[in-house]
Amino acid sequence: MNILSLAFRNLWYKPLTALLSVLLFALSIGLIALLLNLRAQADDQFDNNLAGINLVVGAKGSPLELVLNSMYHVGYPNGNIPLGKVKAFFNPQHPIVEAAVPLSLGDSYLGYRIVGTTADLIDWYGGVLVEGKAFAKDFEAVVGEEVARKNGLRIGSTFRSSHGIIDEGADRVEHDGEFVVTGVLAASGTVLDQIVLTTNQTYWHSHEAHDAEGGHAGHDHDHAAHDHDHDHAEVTTLMEEDPEKEITSILVRYKNPSSFQALSFPRNINENTDLLAANPAYEISEVRRQFDTGQRLLGVLVVAITIVSALSIFISLFTSLRERRYELALLRVLGAGRPRLFALIVAEGLIVAVIGYGLGILLAHAILTLLAADISGEFRYSLDAWRFLPEEFWLLAGAVLLGLVAAIIPAIQAARTDIGETLTGEG
């Protein structure tokens, strides 16, 4: 029977009181861990997908939405822009733009977005093909790691796209063109994992085929004709397409992001053209600012819960001292010194704190698991619910400290127990 097991038995003797303290403590630790995790994972997602992109150009509308749907593939595209209006961005002689990647958005495969683009996009995000090669012709597709894994796609697999970016199940409107998988990407932790990449021109074909109300045979003919026309459908040839053809947006990297021209470039576009230019770093910092405001509010709540949980340990220990004054005096009669009584009460506080910490961390990650299912359904992001942050281990130190603070006054009180007064009532 050492002090630690005695402390444990004392808590066990009043399980409901101990449970209340443990649960309050778990709630406070759990919320802190949850906030830390959400913050860290959101930061990671934002950072991993910046991909050195300095500017997103698309149709007029909300700059934040443009950034979100073109870079993070969340939400709905603003609208389309004619190719003719953005051709200048692809000119190698452009004074500000180093490189640009065109995006065509709006179709999906079983809820995974299909992005019409050039193979450069893969390099920008640091994607690596585990097998196969990049798409070279229309209706060839490179699929992200998760897309391939969840749907069992491999080189040579074929699938049809559906109109719209949400998987509508049996109601989905399928396009006629059949995609062939030519490459599968390695997991990169970026948005590439969750998208299907193909050429921009594929979008035009599938939509024209749809609009033209052509029969199956007619489509096949189109497809065949296309194959002849565009053996090398890449950016250079995209530029030769009809300027009236539409894409959704372009991603731009600057030659020198800190140059004066680069800094005023977005404003020039916004004021002088009917295009929208959005600076992703700025838009994301706005999102983070919103996030921070929310987090500060939650932070106040968490501080309140933490104080209450510490108080709960303090109060339950303090009231138990009153009930247990005979026991404490008895322990001293039996040979336990004052330091031991102090240690006993501190141990009781610490046990509550440590169990509360354990439960709290479990709680946080259980909630993250639930959120992960939700988020990957809604936003196409995978959340790693059981990744532990170094901060969570620091939280243990915080929990121990809090338990100590809550227990210290009752422990001092216990150590001061006067045996004489307590055990021998009569003088």
Add this chain to the structure above:
Amino acid sequence: MLQAQDLSYTYPNGETLRFPDLTCAAGETRLLLGKSGSGKTTLLQLLAGLRSPATGSVEIDGTAVNTLTGSALDRFRGAKVGMVFQTAHFIRSVSIRDNLRLAQSLGGKPVDDRRIEELLTDLDVAHKTHAFPAKLSVGQQQRVAIARAVINQPAVILADEPTSALDDDNALQVLTLLQSQAAAVNAALLIVTHDNRLTSAIANQTTL
């Protein structure tokens, strides 16, 4: 054995009590008698090292108790002094056996389940070994308290009104058990009481 000389105690309010010298040899039983308020309990506390005397000294088993302080005093008490109170107190959250184990380990002795079992059998409470203290009757509790007082084979057993909460049968039984257990470990037994049922049974008496 126990020896107290020239003891006096000053209460926080300045009132000073002087106590007669006391000797209680190993194996001997002595009654400490006195009216309410005569300071019997204070004397007991001085003897157990629970309070510090203003003057005088207490010697238990060759050690001057007054020279010990802090945890050393607590350890000494755990090893050498067994105490029985008017009401038996236990650690409520652990079983009778664990209460006795606790007494052994706090007294600096190895945990010895055989000794615990023998004592509880001797005192006729063996069937309560695994029970929680609250499940025992008052008489049973007092018997377990005696077991706890003698378990570390102390030099001195100090009993503070051990029988006054008990009926006649139990009171005599507890006295007999206290004496026989004290004799078994060859301890000096000092009983503070105003219980008349005991005065007729024990000859060695000191009155305050």
